[in-house]
Amino acid sequence: MDIHFFKYQGTGNDFIIIDNRDGKVHFSTEQVKHMCDRRFGIGADGLMLLNTREGYDFEMKYYNADGRESTMCGNGGRCLVKFAHHRGISRNKYHFIAIDGPHDATIEDNRWVHLKMKDVDGLQHNYTDTILNTGSPHYVKPVSDIRHYDVVGEGKAIRYNETYAQEGINVNFVEEQAKGIYVRTYERGVEDETLSCGTGVTASALVFAHNENGFNRVEIQTPGGRLAVEFEKKGEAQFENIWLCGPANFVFSGTINID
């Protein structure tokens, strides 16, 4: 079977996207894993289907590079909005459905995509570390000298410890900078460091705000580029009106045979 695909990236978190508005595509875990493979396939951190859904502009279906359907992907959501726009779904404000519920999004000056994330209520603490869910589960750990930090080794140790081994967790390492925070993420389902993780930088920004009262916009630097997270802090561990903002770009398109 030949599959026509589009490749997008948001701050270096890269995705294969397929327009499945005719509902013809149903992939197995092995097929998704093969397409995401960087040597034998197209190469990507994840794959998304743009499906139709009554009452919404579209439905987002997301798979990790390991081939399994997963929870919300923030950078993926931003890329899918740009893709929808490029495919002629033109809106001032997009309203789509993902696995964690409805999302709104806008495209600013044809460049940055602003994506509204689900409300967050409840942070768990483990000494200086914080665990929270921003659509996907995240572990946030403050570190120093982040550019030389062993993200893969330390990320794996947390992701595979006995608390998280079964369900998995994404692990974010965060260092405060003169302006905002620097975040590096070990991603579940990719089982490696990615250049950026949208739900991860959202989680890190909320933790940063949680520790440092008063912020409502956090500037974020990741290895793949710059993002920002805006939000309203409603209570000690309650956040609403959370927006993940950053670039999302088309890279290339093509056809792959997956027989």
Ligand SMILES: N[C@@H](CCC[C@H](N)C(=O)O)C(=O)O
């Ligand atoms: N890259 C993503 C997160 C994708 C889901 C994650 N790997 C998981 O399984 O929880 C993002 O930008 O949020």
